[in-house]
Amino acid sequence: MFEASQQRRARFITFEGGEGVGKSTQVKRLLARLESRSITAVRTREPGGTPRAEAIRSFILQGRSESWGAGAEAILFAAARLDHVKELVEPSLAAGKWVISDRFHDSTRAYQGLTGGVDDTLISALETLALDDHTPDMTVVLDMDPEIAFQRVEQRALEDGLVLTGDRFEKEDIAWHKRLRDGFLEIARANPERCVLISADQEVDSLEVAIWNAVQARFPELHIEHEA
Ligand SMILES: Nc1ncnc2c1ncn2[C@@H]1O[C@H](COP(=O)(O)OP(=O)(O)OP(=O)(O)O)[C@@H](O)[C@H]1O
Numbered sequence: 685m686f687e688a689s690q691q692r693r694a695r696f697i698t699f700e701g702g703e704g705v706g707k708s709t710q711v712k713r714l715l716a717r718l719e720s721r722s723i724t725a726v727r728t729r730e731p732g733g734t735p736r737a738e739a740i741r742s743f744i745l746q747g748r749s750e751s752w753g754a755g756a757e758a759i760l761f762a763a764a765r766l767d768h769v770k771e772l773v774e775p776s777l778a779a780g781k782w783v784i785s786d787r788f789h790d791s792t793r794a795y796q797g798l799t800g801g802v803d804d805t806l807i808s809a810l811e812t813l814a815l816d817d818h819t820p821d822m823t824v825v826l827d828m829d830p831e832i833a834f835q836r837v838e839q840r841a842l843e844d845g846l847v848l849t850g851d852r853f854e855k856e857d858i859a860w861h862k863r864l865r866d867g868f869l870e871i872a873r874a875n876p877e878r879c880v881l882i883s884a885d886q887e888v889d890s891l892e893v894a895i896w897n898a899v900q901a902r903f904p905e906l907h908i909e910h911e912a
């Protein structure tokens with residue numbers, strides 16, 4: 685079992701990928717796995733996680749920043765991130781709680797940078813500003829064909845009884861989402877020490893196991909012998 689004497693510092697794990705690849709589903713499952721090992725973990729998301737960051741989320745996802753352009757949107761995402769890091773991520777880690785975030789800084793690089801055309805100099809400067817040395821310990825990049833992922837998003841809307849109108853980025857065309865997928869692949873390949881790339885085109889349960897195996901491999905303190 686996870687002995688107190690084996691305890692290491694709390695870890696910061698982020699999930700990244702395109703729309704509908706299963707991030708939220710798997711964030712919840714990872715949290716349950718950690719809690720079953722008596723590890724206190726906080727689930728959060730970006731943009732969001734704090735009241736001020738959630739206000740920025742609503743503003744952007746309702747499309748109110750669209751006419752400002754991708755550069756201004758990158759700055760807005762970074763402002764939300766700065767608050768999120770200072771108010772939630774940093775204090776949680778300091779209190780010994782693991783933090784699992786549904787999206788983080790790689791989303792700005794993929795959406796606004798590599799797909800939206802914002803210059804790398806600005807993206808990197810915003811990362812330095814907003815992260816304040818809180819680069820994630822591990823990032824799970826979920827990858828799949830966006831056409832299949834969008835079928836899942838449509839199904840989710842159907843199950844929730846909603847008409848799918850698409851938020852600020854969901855309504856971009858399929859070519860845009862294919863470039864976005866390439867952007868995340870580029871980020872994963874450029875950061876092998878942090879990122880683990882996993883195919884999301886598999887059953888929910890098998891994907892959960894693949895992620896858990898990768899997390900255990902990254903953090904050996906989680907490894908439990910003779911696990912069922
Ligand atoms: N492995 C899977 N196989 C089939 N369906 C899945 C799988 N994982 C999640 N789903 C379903 O696909 C939909 C999208 O999943 P989820 O909300 O977890 O994705 P997401 O990446 O967080 O989406 P978004 O980017 O829109 O926030 C949900 O209806 C969910 O139940």
Ligand SMILES: Cc1cn([C@H]2C[C@H](O)[C@@H](COP(=O)(O)O)O2)c(=O)[nH]c1=O
Pocket residue numbers: 703729730731745761787788789790791792793795796852853854
């Ligand atoms: C953090 C972040 C997010 N986005 C985009 C990605 C999604 O379209 C939305 C968030 O919605 P989700 O249902 O929670 O995935 O925002 C972005 O463009 N840039 C970012 O930095």
